[in-house]
Amino acid sequence: MSEVKxxxxxxxxxxxxxxxxxxxxxxxxxxxxxxxKNKSPLFLEYNPITKLVPVLVHNGKPIFESSVIFEYIDETxxxxxxxxxxxxxxxxxxFWAKFVQDKCSEPLWKxxxxxxxxxxxxxxxxxxxxxxxxxxxxxxxxFGGDKIGVVDYVGTFIAFWIPILxxxxxxxxxxKDKFPNIWKWGDExxxxxxxxxNLPEKEKVSFALKRAFETGNLY
Amino acid sequence: MSEVKxxxxxxxxxxxxxxxxxxxxxxxxxxxxxxxKNKSPLFLEYNPITKLVPVLVHNGKPIFESSVIFEYIDETxxxxxxxxxxxxxxxxxxFWAKFVQDKCSEPLWKxxxxxxxxxxxxxxxxxxxxxxxxxxxxxxxxFGGDKIGVVDYVGTFIAFWIPILxxxxxxxxxxKDKFPNIWKWGDExxxxxxxxxNLPEKEKVSFALKRAFETGNLY
Numbered sequence: 001m002s003e004v005k006x007x008x009x010x011x012x013x014x015x016x017x018x019x020x021x022x023x024x025x026x027x028x029x030x031x032x033x034x035x036x037k038n039k040s041p042l043f044l045e046y047n048p049i050t051k052l053v054p055v056l057v058h059n060g061k062p063i064f065e066s067s068v069i070f071e072y073i074d075e076t077x078x079x080x081x082x083x084x085x086x087x088x089x090x091x092x093x094x095f096w097a098k099f100v101q102d103k104c105s106e107p108l109w110k111x112x113x114x115x116x117x118x119x120x121x122x123x124x125x126x127x128x129x130x131x132x133x134x135x136x137x138x139x140x141x142x143f144g145g146d147k148i149g150v151v152d153y154v155g156t157f158i159a160f161w162i163p164i165l166x167x168x169x170x171x172x173x174x175x176k177d178k179f180p181n182i183w184k185w186g187d188e189x190x191x192x193x194x195x196x197x198n199l200p201e202k203e204k205v206s207f208a209l210k211r212a213f214e215t216g217n218l219y
Numbered sequence: 220m221s222e223v224k225x226x227x228x229x230x231x232x233x234x235x236x237x238x239x240x241x242x243x244x245x246x247x248x249x250x251x252x253x254x255x256k257n258k259s260p261l262f263l264e265y266n267p268i269t270k271l272v273p274v275l276v277h278n279g280k281p282i283f284e285s286s287v288i289f290e291y292i293d294e295t296x297x298x299x300x301x302x303x304x305x306x307x308x309x310x311x312x313x314f315w316a317k318f319v320q321d322k323c324s325e326p327l328w329k330x331x332x333x334x335x336x337x338x339x340x341x342x343x344x345x346x347x348x349x350x351x352x353x354x355x356x357x358x359x360x361x362f363g364g365d366k367i368g369v370v371d372y373v374g375t376f377i378a379f380w381i382p383i384l385x386x387x388x389x390x391x392x393x394x395k396d397k398f399p400n401i402w403k404w405g406d407e408x409x410x411x412x413x414x415x416x417n418l419p420e421k422e423k424v425s426f427a428l429k430r431a432f433e434t435g436n437l438y
Contacts, residue, residue: 049318049351063310065317072310091282091291098284099268132268 004029005057007043009036010200011208013105013157014066015054020153020198021070025079067097070150082150096136096143096151103129105157112162112169123173130179137181141188152189159186160199168209223248224276226262228255229419230427232324232376233285234273239372239417240289244298286316289369301369315355315362315370322348324376331381331388342392349398356400360407371408378405379418387428 006022006029008015022029034043034053046062047055056063056072063069074082083090104126111122137143143151158174163186166172176183189195225241225248227234241248253262253272265281266274275282275291282288293301302309323345330341356362362370377393382405385391395402408414 058307061307063307063314065314068310068313068317071313072306075306075309087291087294088277088280088282090294091287094287094290095282095284098287 003057003059005032006030007032007034007046007055007057008053009034011205012053013161014052016198016200017153017156018054018056018066018069018073020156020195021073021082023198024082024194025073025077027073027077067101067154070153082153084144084149093144093150097154099129100133100151100155100158104133105154105162108158108162108173109165111173112165112171119171126173127178130174130182134179134181137185140185142185148189148192148195152185152195155186156189156195156199158182159189160202161205164202164206165209168206168213222276222278224251225249226251226253226265226274226276227272228253230424231272232380233271235417235419236372236375237273237275237285237288237292239375239414240292240301242417243301243413244292244296246292246296286320286373289372301372303363303368312363312369316373318348319352319370319374319377323352324373324381327377327381327392328384330392331384331390338390345392346397349393349401353398353400356404359404361404367408367411367414371414374405375408375414375418377401378408379421380424383421383425384428387425387432 004022004027006015006018008019008031010033019031032043034040036053039051043055044051046057047064050064052064054064054066054069056069058072058076063072070082083093107122107126107129111119111126114122142148143155162174166174174182190199223241223246225234225237227238227250229252238250251262253259255272258270262274263270265276266283269283271283273283273285273288275288277291277295282291289301302312326341326345326348330338330345333341361367362374381393385393393401409418
């Protein structure tokens with residue numbers, strides 16, 4: 001029998017999306033919560049390169065980077081597919097997943113944690129990207145169409161984590177007024193029973209982010 | 220018959236690597252040189268999102284982002300495979316391709332074009348990444364083993380373009396002394412007959428970068 005371990009941190013959007021992929025496929029796995037302040041020797045042995053969670057270990061072999069893990073899970077286990085089967089649709093999904101991660105999630109996160117000129121610059125850039133995303137999701141239930149797909153799983157970062165963080169730091173870029181389609185999609189996504197089951201508790205995340213905001217230390 | 224067009228810019232490492240993938244598969248395509256100072260309406264119609272080259276158009280449908288195009292080419296056309304067939308090896312290739320792009324090529328490029336404190340910060344970060352890469356390529360001919368693979372194609376950025384840019388700006392991070400394994404690999408890669416045929420002329424790239432360095436405008 002194959003052995004699957006996942007090293008994670010409960011609040012990490014990257015870890016949660018990998019858990020969604022594993023659970024979608026019905027893969028049994030051992031979850032190991034890693035203390036990011038004090039990483040275990042076993043964890044560092046598996047991932048001496050990025051030293052970041054998530055790390056998926058399959059039959060003793062480690063894989064890192066959530067986007068890479070996603071593709072691996074989809075290729076390795078049977079069950080509902082995470083990426084579309086059609087090569088063109090796969091390409092579009094890969095593009096939008098990368099766009100949501102690199103152009104929306106990370107700059108939003110950065111803008112929330114920064115201040116002054118740096119924050120304004122990040123805000124301007126991310127607003128441009130969000131406009132494109134707003135346009136892309138118009139008239140669709142999910143990025144995957146009627147079914148939740150890879151872009152939606154990656155998108156939980158902006159659908160769930162970012163609104164909490166915005167409230168904590170008191171700085172709002174992704175607002176309902178400016179981006180109604182993204183908010184509608186985000187609400188639908190976070191209320192989907194499967195997604196909801198795989199998200200952390202909102203209050204716990206809010207508490208952790210508040211403490212991080214006050215102490216300047218996320219872990 | 221399928222119709223394939225590639226919108227590119229002759230000096231772009233991202234475009235050249237897509238051409239390598241198409242040529243490796245033996246795909247016939249029409250190459251359209253795009254004036255990046257004055258982008259054509261057709262180009263902007265195909266890629267209103269990132270507005271960047273390369274854009275691959277297959278049977279009228281556009282695909283952008285070189286990493287996404289790579290996967291599409293590998294899935295769509297027969298011929299030598301670009302990514303390994305084994306899912307674990309595929310995952311590792313995807314990881315290292317992303318690492319070379321995000322942690323080595325882009326910060327090296329940025330460090331060369333910046334100055335002062337910003338440059339020093341970028342230098343420190345990229346040196347850490349290069350040490351990991353130096354270690355990874357030790358004892359191997361290519362990242363793909365004996366055969367050139369996706370990490371190597373992506374790596375042409377640091378094997379070919381970065382050494383030219385370093386000389387132009389007079390600032391060297393990726394040196395033969397500090398990173399002998401990377402240099403050895405880079406020499407081998409750029410002298411491979413297939414890769415060489417798909418690279419631009421060194422003198423032309425050097426001239427274009429010199430002009431860009433003097434005028435502060437790459438295009």
